[in-house]
Amino acid sequence: MKACQITGTDGLNSLKTVDLPEPKPGPGEVLIRLRAVSLNYRDYMNVLGIKGVTGPVPRIPCSDGSGEVAAVGEGVPMWKPGDRVVVPFMPSWLDGEFSQTHASQALGGMVDGLLREFATMRAESLLPVPAHLSFEEASTLPCAAVTAWDALNVRGGLKAGETVLVLGTGGVSVFALQFAKLAGARVLAITSSDEKSGRLRELGAEAVHNYTSDPDWDKWVLSQTGGLGVDKVVEIGGAETLNRSIRAVRFGGHIALIGVLTGTSGEIQTVQILRKGIRLDGIYVGSREMFAQMLAEIERVKMQPVIDSTFEFADARAAFEHLGSGKHFGKIVIRL
Ligand SMILES: NC(=O)c1ccc[n+]([C@@H]2O[C@H](COP(=O)([O-])OP(=O)(O)OC[C@H]3O[C@@H](n4cnc5c(N)ncnc54)[C@H](OP(=O)(O)O)[C@@H]3O)[C@@H](O)[C@H]2O)c1
DSSP: OEEEEEOSSSGGGGEEEEEOOOOOOOTTEEEEEEEEEEEOHHHHHHHHTOTTOOOOSSBOOOSEEEEEEEEEOTTOOSOOTTOEEEOOSSTTOOSSSOOHHHHHTOBTTTBOOSOBSEEEEEGGGOEEOOTTOOHHHHTTIIIIIHHHHIIIIISSOOOTTOEEEEESSSHHHHHHHHHHHHTTOEEEEEESOHHHHHHHHHTTOSEEEETTTOOOHHHHHHHHTTTSOEEEEEEOSOTTTHHHHHHHEEEEEEEEEOOOTTOSOOOOOHHHHHHTTOEEEEOOOOOHHHHHHHHHHHHHHTOOOOEEEEEEGGGHHHHHHHHHHTOOSSEEEEEO
């Protein structure tokens, strides 16, 4: 089978197409013919080895994929060839509490990911692709969408009428905007680009602020909320944005700490977290059960993921470069 591998530590130059033996499904396993893979910022960090993210090489990148069942191993009554499936980010985290073991098995991290024609997975970890979604659309869901769902609907306990702040227009933030609107929340958004502002408004953001022309977006958020702050922040920036998020959230509000786009450590105003009674919640994607609940809602309302662009497998490098440029809005997909 064809696969893309990270073969060394020379960034995108290390990304190579290789031929590997096609895997065979063992007992309890399913062989998946992958049809689409979507990119997350983490995949880009893995290939470039930036912000301290490294893993063993050679290794197949990309956590998120969807495809069809090509064959099943012994003792797999629930899937048959041709079924359309999507693979959770941490296939072993079915439900219940998160653990180090689940994290160590996140696809495309310490273990091989899905930028390849075939993969075997435990049958019980897979989920069906909703009928209204293409393989490309389904491939956008395992990491970014489940993270946004967990941040807002599971850990955040979002209620109708609350106000959510989303940062930027990447995969997690655009899903967070969509889920917040579905829940009946008001959304404020910040972006680097006036052009992207219009698209955020089309998706339902009530007000949008350009953080490049005016970096004091925390003051803007307060001005939009009568000086009180928002109920929830979907925090994808990390080190350099967290203090502003702390200032922009209300007393007793919730910050879902998700991203590292501006760095992995920094000086944080810890006193403001306790003074304001903020719930600062580290999120690492979510379980298969959360994914299943999210899929049910996506299916119920026929929600469409926002795909920025789709690349062919032969152009995988260009897809990663596009993600690195930060010009995208929503998700970038590679078709297999
Ligand atoms: N903890 C988890 O479970 C989890 C899961 C998924 C992702 N993540 C992390 O979350 C972050 C986002 O991931 P992603 O895949 O959604 O990334 P992405 O699609 O590459 O999104 C990047 C976008 O973020 C915005 N951005 C960049 N710097 C910003 C800043 N200083 N302030 C506000 N917005 C900024 C930009 O949008 P504009 O051009 O509109 O400004 C940029 O296009 C990454 O750090 C990723 O590692 C964590």
